[in-house]
Amino acid sequence: MNEDELKQRLNLEMETMSVNKLTETANLALSLGLIAGHGFRGGKYEILSQGKVILLPVNEAETYLEQLIQTLTK
Template sequence: MDEELLGNRMNLELESIGLNQLNDLGNKAISLGLIAGHGHHGGQYELLHQGKVVTLSPSEAVTYLENLIREVGA
């Protein structure tokens, strides 16, 4: 897929998921020390987890973050 198509796909997913939900989950994971950072890059959502970049679609990122937070019981 080219970058423009990925960007459009991400925009549609972000609208349906809600940027605020994804941002809130990312910020909560940072405050719990589960990830070092998060943000959009190249049409995907990136998380910095255990020294590695994890690149996911926005919907996958929500699931990933929810699972991380659930594992620590927060």
């Protein structure tokens, strides 16, 4: 395996870990009743909340969900 292939594989693994964390965070928000649904759509992450559809880049979606969950713990 050459250096470029190794970098590509590492990037893919990091991206997969990020998606898994986002999915876990979204599932927690769903189980807490904070959102009605979630998933990928058109290269962005879709969050269904209070009758609205919110489309965000992956990193922003994770931040949004974490902040939403924190509102319950305050």
